[in-house]
Amino acid sequence: MNDQELSPKTPEQAAIVIPLRCTVRIDGHDAVFLLEGEIDLAGRPVLEACLDSIGTSYGRVFVDMAAVTFIDSAGIQILAQAALRLQAERACELLVVNAHPHVRRVLEVAGLEQFLKVE
Secondary structure, eight states, X not given: OOHHHHSOSSHHHHOOOOOOEEEEEEETTEEEEEEEEEEXXXXXXXXXXXXXXXXXXXXXEEEEEEEEEEEOHHHHHHHHHXXXXXXXXXXXXXXXXXXXXXXXXXXXXXXXXXXXXXX
């Protein structure tokens, strides 16, 4: 296949989907979820599975969004639900860290800071 065959022919073909990836790192009593890609409806199952895997022995859960390029209402909903669940069931705090300014702005406008800390 040559480069010309890979180039998009229409604006619809030009849309690039960046799948969401989640890597978990344990740091003492904290869990760190390193997210990469887009947090949208397509990435929802990945984020849900990642956050559902949180054990009961962590004092804080960090969601590192340094490599997140986009978030929509599906991602916001999952983060809010996870934060509420962690607080209610485990007295555990969920913190979003290293978000790009445009992602951070979406979280602020959505009012997510009432459910979790955005640092």
